[in-house]
Amino acid sequence: MRLSLQQGLAQMSYYGPDFADIKTGWYRNTSDENYAAGRRILDKNWNTVCDEILTVYLERYGTFFTAFSEDIVRDIDTALGTSFEKNARYYEYYLATRAYEIEKTRRIWIDSYNDNQDRIYICPYCENAFPVLDCHPNVIRTLGIPPTHCRTCDYVVRRYRDFWDSDVKRRVRDMMRSIDELRSCEICGHTYFLKDDIFTYGSFGKRFVDCLYPNLFFNVCPKCFKGVFNDYKRGSARTKLSRLYASPDVSVGSG
Ligand SMILES: [Zn+2]
Numbered sequence: 001m002r003l004s005l006q007q008g009l010a011q012m013s014y015y016g017p018d019f020a021d022i023k024t025g026w027y028r029n030t031s032d033e034n035y036a037a038g039r040r041i042l043d044k045n046w047n048t049v050c051d052e053i054l055t056v057y058l059e060r061y062g063t064f065f066t067a068f069s070e071d072i073v074r075d076i077d078t079a080l081g082t083s084f085e086k087n088a089r090y091y092e093y094y095l096a097t098r099a100y101e102i103e104k105t106r107r108i109w110i111d112s113y114n115d116n117q118d119r120i121y122i123c124p125y126c127e128n129a130f131p132v133l134d135c136h137p138n139v140i141r142t143l144g145i146p147p148t149h150c151r152t153c154d155y156v157v158r159r160y161r162d163f164w165d166s167d168v169k170r171r172v173r174d175m176m177r178s179i180d181e182l183r184s185c186e187i188c189g190h191t192y193f194l195k196d197d198i199f200t201y202g203s204f205g206k207r208f209v210d211c212l213y214p215n216l217f218f219n220v221c222p223k224c225f226k227g228v229f230n231d232y233k234r235g236s237a238r239t240k241l242s243r244l245y246a247s248p249d250v251s252v253g254s255g
């Protein structure tokens, strides 16, 4: 198990009542129009129905409710016929402030935050360990609590959604577990690290292919990566993809 560098950052979590200094109550009192204008819009129509909807989210997600601010405000808009989501800027501060003002939700929030302090999850792809409190809200919202996998692996997994199967899953897992290991390019022979190019894409006509994709099947450095996909058009013999067909295991998708 490898522990992520992020572990030391739990104090800066998106989720505790320290988030955005909510517990100081600044949002309720600020005269800064950036915030006060939205607050007035919400105050005008906010009622016990809103508190109840907010409470449901606290009960369901505990300290992670802030990841669902958009869903909460949409539920409230649906119930009240309001347009808070559209018109009340920074409504997420309002929701968090309100959650801290109501005794019941404040208790749930603080208890849940404390309960999650030491909670770690291990990504099944890269096998890195992450504090759940450090998860990006989008990851919590879309991948659950704790998330099914980490944010970086999610960027990778999502690319291959259209042809995802157990074989691709295994290849992604093997690749992400060795992402920071030195590799040797099967085309040019130079060594490279894949971790520096997780977000590198190349365009091939109207198509975009990420640098990791060919590496699901064999070792191709970021420099040779474009040559591989230009196989049918140009390039020297040594960058020809056909060289790699010699291996019976190799199969490349439509890319
Ligand atoms: Zn991961």
Ligand SMILES: [Zn+2]
Pocket (backbone or CB within 6 Å): 185, 186, 187, 188, 189, 190, 220, 221, 222, 223, 224, 225
């Ligand atoms: Zn190369």
